[in-house]
Amino acid sequence: MVTHQSAGTQSLNSMIPRDDIVGYPLDNLRHLGEFLLSMHHHNPDAPRILFKSDVAEAYRLLPVHPYWQIKQVNRIDGLLHVDRNSAFGG
Amino acid sequence: MLLVSWIAKKRRNIELLATYSDDSFGPEDANNVTWYQPYRKFMPSNQAKMLQLWDEINLPHKEKKQVSGSVLTIIGIEVDANALTMTMTHNSLRELISAITNFTTNHHRFTLKEWQRLAGWFNWSLNVFPLLRPALNNVYVKISGKNAPNRNVRINNTVRADLAWAVNHLEQDSGIRLIQQIHWDVSSTDFTIYCDACLEGMGFWIPDECVGFYSPVPEQMDSEQIFYFEALCVLSALHHLIETHDPRPSSRLLIYTDNDNTVAIFNTLRCLPRYNGILISAADALINEKLNLRVLHIAGDLNFVADAISRNNFALAEQYVPGIIISSFTPPRLTLGAAQK
Numbered sequence: 001m002v003t004h005q006s007a008g009t010q011s012l013n014s015m016i017p018r019d020d021i022v023g024y025p026l027d028n029l030r031h032l033g034e035f036l037l038s039m040h041h042h043n044p045d046a047p048r049i050l051f052k053s054d055v056a057e058a059y060r061l062l063p064v065h066p067y068w069q070i071k072q073v074n075r076i077d078g079l080l081h082v083d084r085n086s087a088f089g090g
Numbered sequence: 091m092l093l094v095s096w097i098a099k100k101r102r103n104i105e106l107l108a109t110y111s112d113d114s115f116g117p118e119d120a121n122n123v124t125w126y127q128p129y130r131k132f133m134p135s136n137q138a139k140m141l142q143l144w145d146e147i148n149l150p151h152k153e154k155k156q157v158s159g160s161v162l163t164i165i166g167i168e169v170d171a172n173a174l175t176m177t178m179t180h181n182s183l184r185e186l187i188s189a190i191t192n193f194t195t196n197h198h199r200f201t202l203k204e205w206q207r208l209a210g211w212f213n214w215s216l217n218v219f220p221l222l223r224p225a226l227n228n229v230y231v232k233i234s235g236k237n238a239p240n241r242n243v244r245i246n247n248t249v250r251a252d253l254a255w256a257v258n259h260l261e262q263d264s265g266i267r268l269i270q271q272i273h274w275d276v277s278s279t280d281f282t283i284y285c286d287a288c289l290e291g292m293g294f295w296i297p298d299e300c301v302g303f304y305s306p307v308p309e310q311m312d313s314e315q316i317f318y319f320e321a322l323c324v325l326s327a328l329h330h331l332i333e334t335h336d337p338r339p340s341s342r343l344l345i346y347t348d349n350d351n352t353v354a355i356f357n358t359l360r361c362l363p364r365y366n367g368i369l370i371s372a373a374d375a376l377i378n379e380k381l382n383l384r385v386l387h388i389a390g391d392l393n394f395v396a397d398a399i400s401r402n403n404f405a406l407a408e409q410y411v412p413g414i415i416i417s418s419f420t421p422p423r424l425t426l427g428a429a430q431k
Contacts, residue, residue: 028108028110028165028217029164029165029167029169029176029217030217030272030273031108032108032115032116032117032164032169033176033269033272033273034273035106035108035116035117036117036169036171036174036269037174037269037270037273038106039106039117039119040174040270043119046119046120046121047119047120047121047160047172048117048118048119048120048160048171048172049117049118049119049120049134049158049159049160049171050115050116050117050118050158050159050160050161050162050164050169050171051115051116051117051118051133051134051136051137051156051157051158051162052113052114052115052156052157052158052162052164053113053114053115053137053140053141053144053151053155053156053157054112054113054114054151054152054155054156055091055112055144055149055150055151056150056151056152056155057150058091058111058112059112061149061150
């Protein structure tokens with residue numbers, strides 16, 4: 001299945017007011033750098049390790065707006081299924 | 091994910107945890123491991139605690155995406171927890187350089203989406219090259235307020251020059267950044283300078299050496315231009331220190347000013363176009379001399395020595411600091427200046 005979320009003039013992506021999402025502070029490596037330095041400061045000789053964890057198919061876990069859900073109805077073997085979650089990712 | 095992170099930090103006491111979209115990452119004491127039964131192995135304790143939280147709320151995860159190591163690639167950048175370095179791989183660096191070069195040389199216009207993509211890419215690289223931030227200031231001016239993603243936006247010579255400036259530095263860079271150079275504490279400062287500017291002039295002084303410096307400003311200055319000269323004064327102090335002291339690499343320089351605007355632009359390296367020449371000149375000096383600069387705020391009434399110097403009132407400065415020697419300085423020449431509005 002292919003979903004083009006920027007298609008048309010009223011597409012899903014273009015209907016998000018840009019001012020609502022720009023400048024939203026994502027954590028970056030700045031925080032990690034500060035964490036590492038504070039550990040180093042506290043105990044310079046202790047060996048450190050990094051970990052990274054990723055949620056499986058995170059976008060498929062996100063419910064979308066009900067108005068968009070009606071556009072995500074899939075016909076499978078004659079039955080209509082409403083896909084309630086974001087269609088991409090995984 | 092943010093709520094889950096909040097629970098992890100506040101309720102499960104995983105204090106050192108950062109979240110980027112659906113990636114969660116953090117450091118842990120290498121000896122601090124916990125047996126995680128579902129994957130039947132020892133994992134960094136904080137990571138195990140977080141997976142237990144995810145299990146509790148039925149957030150799915152796969153074993154191969156739960157990684158750890160003393161060196162780990164996080165959002166595309168190689169972080170070494172013990173050497174305390176952040177490295178952009180040679181290939182990533184080449185790709186970034188080629189994307190910017192393509193932008194500045196091949197065409198006159200790009201779609202808004204292409205501008206945003208380049209800005210986002212460059213912004214990511216600032217994790218390793220924080221001093222190159224001024225290269226984005228004019229880019230953001232070009233694309234701000236626009237929202238038709240496929241509409242073309244013309245590139246101008248200022249943006250070209252700023253991006254070419256960044257490429258020039260990227261090409262000479264190893265791609266390795268010491269974390270200790272990015273974040274440092276004021277208590278480890280090597281040089282401290284106090285700056286001030288007023289309608290009459292600019293002044294700075296170095297308490298450790300009991301010396302001060304003064305320069306007049308152009309006579310036709312209006313009150314808005316005072317911000318420009320506050321910032322120019324900080325830049326002048328930086329250049330002065332380099333010329334007279336030839337500080338060893340990694341020296342830490344602290345400059346105080348009572349002007350909030352100047353503190354903000356030097357610490358964020360974000361500014362309006364008219365100040366960008368100042369930030370680019372400062373970044374050049376810091377990169378070439380391998381120096382670290384922090385600009386901090388001091389209350390105006392505590393900055394009385396620099397204030398007296400900037401007002402050309404050397405007698406008053408001498409009263410505050412007996413024996414102070416005051417000479418003149420010439421601010422660095424910049425291509426963009428207060429005259430250009």
